[in-house]
Every structure is written in C-alpha cells, then in structure tokens.
Amino acid sequence: MPVEQAESLLASQFSIQHTYYRQHYPHGRFDIIMQGTKNIGRLYHDWSGDVVQLIDIALLSAYRGAGIGTRLMRAIVTEAARKHMRMQLYVEFDNPVRALYRTLGFAPAGENGIYELMHRDAMPFDEEAWASVRGLNNPFQ
Incomplete structure (x- = not known):
C-alpha cells in the first residue's frame, strides 16, 4: 500500500474513533x-463523574516496553486514589x-464481546508512583 494511501486510511480511522469517543x-x-518534545502516544480519559473512565491509551511502537505506559498508568491510578475515585x-x-492492570488493583467486572471490563475501587495507592512520571508531560497538572 502506498504511503499516502496508508496515511489517509489511518487519518480516517482516527477520525471515526475520535468521533465515537466524543x-x-x-x-x-x-x-x-509526550516524552520531552516528542509526541509518543495518546490518552483518552474522563474524570467528569464519580468513576474515572480510562477510554483509550496507546503508545507508538518504538516507545512500548520501556515502562512509559506503566509509569503513566501508575500516575493515573495514584491521582484517582488521591481524589477517592473508582476507575474503570x-x-x-x-x-x-x-x-499490569491487575497489579495496579483492577479486577474483572464483566465483559463486552472481545473486551473485559475491569474496575478499581477508590483505595489508596503508592504516592511515590506519582513522582516516577519524570520525563513525561503529566496530564493532571
């Protein structure tokens, strides 16, 4: 597939998914x-109700497996715990x-087709994890 065609397909998929989430x-x-000045992934999340909804988190393949997603998830869980909010x-x-989600305190709560619904109660979490997000732009500050 030519590069232009692949880019067009990816842009279309993103637009459809973004519209759905909105x-x-x-x-x-x-x-x-971001890591420094580089865009390395995306995060959709909703903190508007009494449950933090983690909608989508994705990192570019070159940045997977380096602990970035783990540190970001620990930071999100820490912030939810600080605010006494459940997560889903x-x-x-x-x-x-x-x-990873299980180690962060999430437990299975149901399913929807190929997806498992996981919940995390509003319970304390290691506050030192919040400090481990060095090098990433923090979406909660």
Whole structure:
C-alpha cells in the first residue's frame, strides 16, 4: 500500500474513533502523551463523574516496553486514589497489559464481546508512583 494511501486510511480511522469517543464520552479528554518534545502516544480519559473512565491509551511502537505506559498508568491510578475515585476500563481479553492492570488493583467486572471490563475501587495507592512520571508531560497538572 502506498504511503499516502496508508496515511489517509489511518487519518480516517482516527477520525471515526475520535468521533465515537466524543459522542460516548462528551466530557472526556484527549491528550497527547509526550516524552520531552516528542509526541509518543495518546490518552483518552474522563474524570467528569464519580468513576474515572480510562477510554483509550496507546503508545507508538518504538516507545512500548520501556515502562512509559506503566509509569503513566501508575500516575493515573495514584491521582484517582488521591481524589477517592473508582476507575474503570475495557481491555481486550488477549492483551498482555491485563496483567499490569491487575497489579495496579483492577479486577474483572464483566465483559463486552472481545473486551473485559475491569474496575478499581477508590483505595489508596503508592504516592511515590506519582513522582516516577519524570520525563513525561503529566496530564493532571
């Protein structure tokens, strides 16, 4: 597939997904995950109700496996705990990140097709994790 065609397809997919998220999470935020001055991923999240909804988190493949997603998730969980808020997310059953979510205190709470619904109660979390986000722009400051 030519580069221009691939870029057009990706832009179209992003637009459709972004529109879906905006319709279903009208108070949700869309943030770019950055390392220094480089855009390395995206984060959709909604803190508007009594449950933090982690809608989507994605890193560019070159930045996966380096602990960035783990540090970001720990920071999000720490902030939710600080605000005494429960959390919720959907994750594909075959996604290995489910193990990380379990270590962060998420537990299975249902399913929706190929997705598992996971919840985390409003409970304390290691505050030192918040400080471990060095090098990333913090979406909560």
